[in-house]
Amino acid sequence: MKITALFVTSLCWIGSASAQQLYYTNGSGLSSQIGRAGIDGSNQTTLISSGLNGADGIRLDVAGGKLYWAEQGGNIQRANIDGTNVELLVAAGGNPHAVSLDLIAGKVYWTEVAGNRIRRANLDGSNIELVTNLNSPDGIVVDPVGAKVYWSRGNVVRRANLDGSSNELLYTSGSPHGLALDTAAGKVYWTNFGNGRVQRGDMDGSGPLEDLVTGLATPLDIALDLIPGKMYWTELSGGGSLKRANLDGTNIETVLGAGLSGPFGIALSPTTLPTTVPALPTLGLVALSTILMLAGAAMVHRRTRSTAGSAQPLR
Numbered sequence: 153m154k155i156t157a158l159f160v161t162s163l164c165w166i167g168s169a170s171a172q173q174l175y176y177t178n179g180s181g182l183s184s185q186i187g188r189a190g191i192d193g194s195n196q197t198t199l200i201s202s203g204l205n206g207a208d209g210i211r212l213d214v215a216g217g218k219l220y221w222a223e224q225g226g227n228i229q230r231a232n233i234d235g236t237n238v239e240l241l242v243a244a245g246g247n248p249h250a251v252s253l254d255l256i257a258g259k260v261y262w263t264e265v266a267g268n269r270i271r272r273a274n275l276d277g278s279n280i281e282l283v284t285n286l287n288s289p290d291g292i293v294v295d296p297v298g299a300k301v302y303w304s305r306g307n308v309v310r311r312a313n314l315d316g317s318s319n320e321l322l323y324t325s326g327s328p329h330g331l332a333l334d335t336a337a338g339k340v341y342w343t344n345f346g347n348g349r350v351q352r353g354d355m356d357g358s359g360p361l362e363d364l365v366t367g368l369a370t371p372l373d374i375a376l377d378l379i380p381g382k383m384y385w386t387e388l389s390g391g392g393s394l395k396r397a398n399l400d401g402t403n404i405e406t407v408l409g410a411g412l413s414g415p416f417g418i419a420l421s422p423t424t425l426p427t428t429v430p431a432l433p434t435l436g437l438v439a440l441s442t443i444l445m446l447a448g449a450a451m452v453h454r455r456t457r458s459t460a461g462s463a464q465p466l467r
Contacts (some may be wrong), residue, residue, distance in 0.1 A: 170375040171420035174384060175199075176220060176394060177207035179413045182201030186210065186221065186235060191377070193394070193408040199235025209250030209262075209291070209330070209373060210417035213275070216255075218226070220275075221417065222248035226323030228277070232262075233421070249290050250309070250330070250373075254314070256296040263303060270303060284316030289412070291342065291373070293331040295355070301349050302340055302355075305329035309342055311351070314376035329386070330373035333380040334399070343385050350374065350385060350401065358407075365403030373417045386415040394418060 173189050178185050184207040188240065190198045200207075205225025212219050212233065220230045220241075228242040228251065236352040241260070246267020247362040253260055253275075261283065270292065283301065291304040302311040309328050312319040327346025333355065340405075340439070341352045341364075350365040367373075369389035376383050376399070384396045384407065392415045394408040408415075 155336050156420065168386045170266060171379075171382075171422055173406070173421045174375070174394065175210055175419045175421065176208050176210060176386060176408075177221060178392070179207075181206055181225075184223075184416075186219070186231075187411075188235075189394075189408055191407075193406075196408065196411055200231060200238065202231075203238060207349050208248070208416045210419045211251050211253050212419045212421050213253055213255060213270050214421055215276070219419070220253060220260055220276075222251045224249065226419075228260065228262050230272075230275075235416050239277075240459050242271075242273055242280060244271065249298040249402045250292045252292045252294040252301075254294045254296040257314075259294075261292055262303060265290060270301070282311060282316075283314070284319065286319075291329050291331040293333055293340075295333055295335055298355070300355075302331050302333070304331060307346070309340065311355075312355075320357065322355075323351075323353050323361050325351060325361055329371070332374045332376045334376055334378060336378070341374055341376060341383060343368075344373050345370045345372060345388075350383065350397075364399075365397060366406060372415070375420045377420055384418055386422065388414050389418070399464070402459075 171335055175188050178187050182205055184204045185198050186200040187198050203224050208224050210221040217233050218230050219233050222228055223248050226245045228244050229240055231238040246264030248262045251262045257337050258275050261270045263270055265288045268287050269285045270289050273280045276340045287385050287388050289305045291301045293302050299314050300311050301314055309323045310321055326343045326344040330343045337413055338355050340355050341358050341386055345353055348368040349363050351363055353361045359413050369387045372386045374387055376384045381399045381400055383389045392412040393406050395406050397404040
């Protein structure tokens with residue numbers, strides 16, 4: 153079990169390369185669009201400019217070459233990562249706001265604010281399942297390895313098992329919206345449009361809530377670029393903007409402002425490395441050697457800590 157966990161975690165780590173491009177939803181109602189730009193805001197372009205109805209939360213499957221999004225008008229859709237071949241996956245109704253992907257199990261999750269529920273389906277839209285009923289869920293993010301789903305609603309951040317069982321309250325604060333995870337550090341990040349902040353806490357809710365950035369103009373969605381230690385978020389007010397900062401909230405920069413009319417969702421694309429877990433025989437030598445290196449480093453680290461005395465017990 154420990155070897156399997158290390159194997160899966162290592163592959164997910166390998167797939168979390170530094171981001172190269174950002175994708176975002178922009179505008180409202182039938183005038184909403186999906187755009188793309190370089191990670192520094194350069195080369196801004198519109199990928200999908202028609203056929204949308206309130207595009208909101210957006211997520212990427214880089215290995216599968218797809219982008220997925222929720223529409224407040226009622227649909228869960230996907231397209232090729234360049235915006236071509238738009239597919240209606242689920243006519244969900246219920247005012248969907250956010251999506252999240254479990255690429256290990258091949259599932260897309262979404263919240264329905266008016267439908268008062270979280271549902272999921274296969275990545276092609278088949279086999280729709282109810283995860284949980286609850287009042288007005290908003291943001292959502294899935295931790296496939298930890299087998300947890302996190303969401304925001306009202307003034308709380310909560311989590312549960314992937315089947316909706318063991319519902320737990322993590323934090324209470326303002327009006328949390330978009331969510332993102334740093335599983336290696338055990339942190340959950342969220343935007344709070346109720347008090348204009350970016351905040352974070354422990355994934356199990358055990359530690360104190362941290363205010364990372366304050367005084368923002370209606371922050372909505374958030375995405376993390378963990379290799380360089382950056383977080384990105386959208387702000388709706390004043391025409392809107394895409395901003396970034398260090399993970400501790402320092403060094404705030406505006407990445408994109410011109411050409412926006414109210415951005416909602418944001419997602420980052422890494423370099424094209426695997427984001428799903430392939431079968432062992434298909435792994436290249438580089439990936440396999442990296443896993444062995446990580447396993448060896450972990451064993452050395454544990455051995456070093458165990459011989460350093462009993463003042464810091466292993467957890």
